[in-house]
Amino acid sequence: MRLVRLKAQAASGNLKLVEAEPRSPGPGEVLVRIRACSLNAHDSMVIGGLIPTADGRIPLSDGAGEVMAIGESVDAFKIGDAVVSTFFPAWFAGNPTKAVKRDIPGETIDGYASEFACRPAHHFTKAPAHSSYLESATLPCAGVTAWSGLMTHGQVKPGETVLVLGSGGVSLFALQFAKMVGARLIATSSSEDKLAQLQRLGADEVINYKECPAWGRKAKELTDGRGVDHVVEVGGPGTIMQSIEACRMGGHIAVIGVLTGFSGDISIPAIFSNQIRITGIQVGSRAEQASMIRAINANALKPVIGQVYPFEEINDAFADFDAGKSFGKACMEF
Template sequence: MRLVRLKAPAAPENLKLVEEDHPEPGPGEVLVRVRACSLNFHDAMVMRGVIPSADGRIPLNDGAGEVIAIGEGVDAFNVGDAVVSTFFPLWSGGEPTPAVKLDIPGETIDGYASEIVCRPARCFTKAPAGCTYVEAATLPCAAVTAWSGLVTHGQVKPGDSVLVLGTGGVSIFALQFAKMAGARVIATSSSEEKLAKLRQLGADDVINYKTIPDWGGKVKELTDGRGVDHVVEVGGPATIMQSIEACRMGGHIALIGVLTGFAGEVSIPALFANQIRVSGIQVGNRSEQEDMIRAIAANELKPVIDRCFPLEDIGAALAHYGSGKHFGKVCIEID
């Protein structure tokens, strides 16, 4: 089987395509023929060495494929089932604990940039009916993160207003889930072309944050001075104060990303004086993923795919992802 290993020191040029024998499933394990993967900010940080991983690690957290063999004692899946990976295989539900971070595919354990993988059954859920393997592969990190921030923690409901930042995977899934819930969506981008695409996806209002640098104030204007009920905050230090400005008194910020850095100044009075609730979100658990997958199937939601690359071009996929030109998910298709 073909697979990619990230050789030390971790860097894009040290992603090596190799041939190895595939394992056989033991008790409690399933053998999966991986058909597609997708890239996330987490994967990029691992492959660039920002997040440390072991020498020879197989990268990529998100994978989808077909069960081709089952070990003894597995009753959750059958041969032929379409499955999708989970970001935290040890987090089945409830509140997180430090133990859930022991196994993170592509970081602390091997990921899915491989034609065939053998994993414990808990590492997968069934894929949504009606989704292709490529579409299913976009779900474990970005979609579950958006779902956890908006649905689990935000309790978004019809009539709410939601602000999403940019056109990455989390933000686009947040737009789709918000519209699915009957909410109004305001979306930002620096590209007029991308803003037009956001409108096509259902965004009710769009803001070019380059031409309108005080976009938090613009959000207040668009909501008649009230502010939005939910902000899906993916930017970090360079955007958080504008997100606070955009949020209504008593509103909710799902704090998800660090696209602009890891540290910055935050006005504490702006948070407590406006009684804004901030939820730190790092993906979600298996139970949330299963809830989300049922909702995706019931609403026939289609993930937005920017571009697919073959496995041997994983470096080019990473470069395209890093360019910031993508709209939606960058994927790997494994023939």
């Protein structure tokens, strides 16, 4: 089989295509033929050295494929099932702990940039019934993150207003989930072309944040001064104060990303005086992934796929990903 290994100390071109033999599944394990993977900012940070990992690690947290063989004591899957990986395979449900967040594919354990993956069965869930492998591969990181932020912690309801920042994978899933439950959606971008695409996906209002730097105030104006109920905050310190400005009193901000940096100033009085609830989100549990997939099945939701690369072009794929060239999830096919 072909797979990719990360040369952690390499200055450039640190993803190397190599050959290896797949192993047979042991008790409790399944052998999955990986058909597609998606790319995430987390993967990029691992590959770029911002998140340390072992030399020779197989990268990529998100993979989807077909069960080819089953070890003893596995009853959750059968041969031929379409499955998708989980970001935190040891986090089954409930509140996280350090222990259940220890194993992260592509970081602390091997990921899915490989034609075959032999893993414990609980590292996977069944894929959505009518999704392609490419569509399923977009779900474990970006999809579950948006689901956790909006549905688990936000409990978004019909008629509420959701603000999403930009057009990255999490923001696009948040847009789709919000519209799925009947919420109103405001989206931001600095690109008129992307704003038009966001409207085609269902955004009710759009704001060009380059032309309107005070986009938090603008979002509040679009709600007749009340403020939005939920913000999916992917920017971090460079955007958080605008997100607070956009919120209604008692609103919710799901803090998901750090695209503008890791630290910065924040007004504490703006939070407590408006009783804003801020939730830190790092993906979610296996149970949340299963709930999300049930909703995808019930609503025939189709993830937004951007550029698709052959497996051999993984270095080019990440170069384009880091340059922000793809609208929708960037993926690889095997």
